[in-house]
Amino acid sequence: xxxxxxxxxxxxxxxxxxxxxxxxxxxxxxxxxxxxxxxxxxxxxxxxxxxxxxxxxxxxxxxxxxxxxxxxxxxxxxxxxxxxxxxxxxxxxxxxxxxxxxxxxxxxxxxxxxxxxxxxxxxxxxxxxxxxxxxxxxxxxxxxxxxxxxxxxxxxxxxxxxxxxxxxxxxxxxxxxxxxxxxxxxxxxxxxxxxxxxxxxxxxxxxxxxxxxxxxxxxxxxxxxxxxxxxxxxxxxxxxx
Ligand SMILES: *Cc1c(COP(=O)(O)O)cnc(C)c1O
Numbered sequence: 001x002x003x004x005x006x007x008x009x010x011x012x013x014x015x016x017x018x019x020x021x022x023x024x025x026x027x028x029x030x031x032x033x034x035x036x037x038x039x040x041x042x043x044x045x046x047x048x049x050x051x052x053x054x055x056x057x058x059x060x061x062x063x064x065x066x067x068x069x070x071x072x073x074x075x076x077x078x079x080x081x082x083x084x085x086x087x088x089x090x091x092x093x094x095x096x097x098x099x100x101x102x103x104x105x106x107x108x109x110x111x112x113x114x115x116x117x118x119x120x121x122x123x124x125x126x127x128x129x130x131x132x133x134x135x136x137x138x139x140x141x142x143x144x145x146x147x148x149x150x151x152x153x154x155x156x157x158x159x160x161x162x163x164x165x166x167x168x169x170x171x172x173x174x175x176x177x178x179x180x181x182x183x184x185x186x187x188x189x190x191x192x193x194x195x196x197x198x199x200x201x202x203x204x205x206x207x208x209x210x211x212x213x214x215x216x217x218x219x220x221x222x223x224x225x226x227x228x229x230x231x232x233x234x235x236x237x238x239x240x241x
Contacts, residue, residue: 004048010225011054014208018219021212032212035079037204037222039064040229043071049225050076058100058220062088065095081163081201081220083137086110093118100125100163100201103138108151115156122156125163125201128185130178136165141185148192161199161217162186166207175207179214 001009014034022029037058038046046057050073057072059065060082069078079098089110092099102108102124115122126148129138139147144162152159164182166175179202190197203211205224212219222229 003045004052007045007048007225008052011049011052014221014224017209018212021209025213025215027212031217033218035081035201035218035220036225037081037220038068038226039082039222041222041226043068045226046072046076058222059096060101062091062095066091069095084111090114090117093120093122098123098125098160101127101137102151103127103129105147105150108154108157112154112156120156121158123158123160124151125161125199126151126159127163127165128182130164130181130185131167131174133167138164141181144185145188145192148189152193159193159197161197161201162189163199163201165204166202166211168206170206172207172210176210176214179203179207179211179216183215 018032018034019029022032033056035056035058036049036054039060055075055077057076058079058081059068065078078096079100080092080096081100084092084099084101084107086107093111093114099111099122102111111122111124126144127138128141128144129136130141132140151157162182162185164178166178182202183200186197186200199218200216201218201220202216203219205221208219208221
């Protein structure tokens, strides 16, 4: 099978599974965006997917994104989903249309300053380490609530919602509990803000259907779409927890 046929088959399969999960949850499939996580895969794979209608992509390292994005079709939109160091904020503002991995006030301030310099407004998500895993980045739920309004006050940032990575493993019910807690935290943040937060970014290859059942509006799928990640000279694979 050609690369294009293979990617088309996988993309179609994932869209079908998204639709089925929406059906079970009584949700409109149009309410769930699919992000193709292209870390560890070349620009050629991105181009193929873009050619068959996939336009939202995610990268988890600035270095890799910087090397890859210029070689990809302009129709592709990019989100940063990996841990961001403050000294990379400027590059991130330039490369991405959303930063999903904001996990401290200090980082938010750096992104705000970089966006100010670039005369841009930067949509962001706050990353939450719901299960408190020491191997993962992200806010504790309490700290999100405590710092929410301080981040919201930064003029160049727009908080669109929350993001999380569920504990790895086959235990669906463990992931489900994490997704449910993120959905609940979104409601509490909406209460603090007094306005809706439209984005709940949760669910990856192993658990995106469960995430949709619990309210995900954006699922981030890498392996099930592109296959196993390969290491590249440009930085390769994210240090997955
Ligand atoms: C790598 C990654 C994904 C995709 O993971 P797969 O299991 O390959 O689908 C999703 N979200 C984040 C934050 C990631 O780092």
